[in-house]
Amino acid sequence: MDNPEIDTNSSEATLSEVDPIIKHFESSLHNDQNWYIALLETIGAWKRAQETFNGRIYQYLIGGEAFDWMLLAERICDAVPGMIPEDEKNALLFRGLPPINLTAGKFKELIGLVKYHNYLNYYYGITAEEALIFAVEEEIRKEKWAWGYAHEAEATNEAYRRIYGSTFNIMLRHFRRDKNQTQNKSIDLTELKEFAYWRFKYRLKMCEKAKVASDSRKAINWLKNHGVTSYIQRQDVPEFFVEPPIEEPPK
Numbered sequence: 001m002d003n004p005e006i007d008t009n010s011s012e013a014t015l016s017e018v019d020p021i022i023k024h025f026e027s028s029l030h031n032d033q034n035w036y037i038a039l040l041e042t043i044g045a046w047k048r049a050q051e052t053f054n055g056r057i058y059q060y061l062i063g064g065e066a067f068d069w070m071l072l073a074e075r076i077c078d079a080v081p082g083m084i085p086e087d088e089k090n091a092l093l094f095r096g097l098p099p100i101n102l103t104a105g106k107f108k109e110l111i112g113l114v115k116y117h118n119y120l121n122y123y124y125g126i127t128a129e130e131a132l133i134f135a136v137e138e139e140i141r142k143e144k145w146a147w148g149y150a151h152e153a154e155a156t157n158e159a160y161r162r163i164y165g166s167t168f169n170i171m172l173r174h175f176r177r178d179k180n181q182t183q184n185k186s187i188d189l190t191e192l193k194e195f196a197y198w199r200f201k202y203r204l205k206m207c208e209k210a211k212v213a214s215d216s217r218k219a220i221n222w223l224k225n226h227g228v229t230s231y232i233q234r235q236d237v238p239e240f241f242v243e244p245p246i247e248e249p250p251k
Contacts, residue, residue: 003044003112006061021045022079029083036092036099040110042076043069054078059190063197066125067118069111070096096228107231123230124216124238125200126193131228132219133159163215164199165206171199204240212240 021042028038049061053075060072074093077084091097108116136159144155157167164171175198176183187195204212220241223230 003115004047006047006049006067006115006118018048018051022076025076026080026083029080034100035084035088036102037110039073039076040102040107043072044111044115046072051075057190059193061118062122062126062190062193065118066122066193066197067115068122068126068193069115069119098229102231104231104233104236108233120232120236120238121197123232125197127228128216128219128223129196129200129203131222131226132163132215135218135222136162138222164203171195171202175199209240213242216241 024045025038025042028041029035046060049064050057050059052058058071058075060068062068070093077089077093085099088099092099102110111119133156137155140155140158140162160166160168160171166174172187172195173183175181175195178198179194181191203215207215
């Protein structure tokens with residue numbers, strides 16, 4: 001199957017576009033192809049950035065750049081009930097554990113180069129950005145426990161202040177104002193992802209390079225320590241992971 005890039009000019013997938021892709025996936029399963037390989041090939045052939053399926057809105061491309069491949073994997077798997085081993089499917093969708101080990105190069109080949117780069121945007125811009133919050137919250141809790149004081153409600157806001165210089169609510173207001181979105185009292189999962197990606201870009205723009213590098217490595221270490229896997233080739237690690245060299249004072 002071809003590996004087209006996601007079409008950001010048309011947000012809704014039509015049945016005539018989606019059905020052949022799903023039918024090809026079903027055919028691959030009937031022909032005893034490994035379901036995970038067939039799934040990644042199907043993801044590679046997908047073109048739409050968003051669709052509504054069974055009354056649910058699926059936003060696969062966040063901020064026009066970050067590809068939520070696991071959400072698309074869930075959508076494709078749900079289209080073929082009973083055809084995928086339930087335990088393997090749940091391990092992938094709920095714990096991020098694939099049924100077979102693939103190299104990053106093979107993953108890139110199966111989903112296509114463009115989607116792979118969109119996947120990198122999602123991993124670093126959303127998955128790792130959320131992990132950074134969790135990592136700093138853990139640091140704060142340890143500090144407060146050492147002082148004999150722990151207040152769970154303040155850990156998130158303190159983490160936001162340390163990373164971005166403002167609290168969660170202030171950053172959320174800035175994000176919604178920047179995106180011309182309504183200042184609602186609630187926030188859904190899609191907006192949370194968009195908010196995370198916006199914070200990631202904000203951090204790259206506003207923070208010192210050394211802090212960006214340090215915080216980014218902290219997030220990735222947190223993910224590794226919690227068993228979150230990724231398909232990233234060494235040469236694709238972004239430049240913001242590298243701290244700028246310390247300049248020697250003139251003699």
